[in-house]
Amino acid sequence: MKKILVPVDGSDNSKKALERAYELGTLKNSEILILTVVNSQRDNPYIIDQDYMSKLSKDNIAHGEKILEEAKKKFENYPGEVKTLxxxxxxxxxxxxxxxxxxxxxxxxxxxxxxxxxRSLLGSVSNKVLNYANKCVFVVK
Structure with a gap:
């Protein structure tokens, strides 16, 4: 594995995924991309107040940046390249x-x-990625 993608959301499970990606990546000195995806529309698609949506989007972006900052700290001693997005x-x-x-x-x-x-065994995001991605997918619990 030369390139590993690690989506994170700040949950305990995503922190465990970071640990596993570190271990796997160290074996081959893989490039790692730590990704956070925010989706303001997911919160309530019926909100039409643009000022509120703008604030919600800014808050989500700030929260995403904080998650990425904390995640990257776990890779301070990683031997390969680590990017965030x-x-x-x-x-x-x-x-x-x-x-x-x-x-x-x-x-x-x-x-x-x-x-x-x-109550869910798999979350909707991990389930969708596992079933539809054309890539190797490790789901960490």
Whole structure:
């Protein structure tokens, strides 16, 4: 694996995915991209107040930047290249698009994120990526 994509959302499962990506990446000195995707529209698609949507988007971006900053700290001693990326859009689609477009060999992600009921075995995002990505997918629990 030369390139590993790690989507994170700040959840405990995504932190475990970071740990696993570090371990896997160290074996081959892989390039790692830590990705956070924000989706302001997901919160409530019926909100038409543009000022509120703008504030919500800014808050989501700031939160995403904080998640990436904390995640990158875990890679301070990593022997390979580590990049971070913040995107806005549909979470699962964005993960799969970046993996495909940028030539990532593998996606390492948590089984459930911050918005999923604990009753679910897999979260909707990890389930969609696992079933539809044309890449190797490690789901970490």
């Amino acid at each position: 913040l995107r806005n859009g549909d979470i699962a689609e964005t993960i799969m698009d970046i993996a495909e477009d940028e030539g990532y060999d593998c996606i390492v992600m948590g089984r459930r994120g911050t918005n999923i009921s604990s």
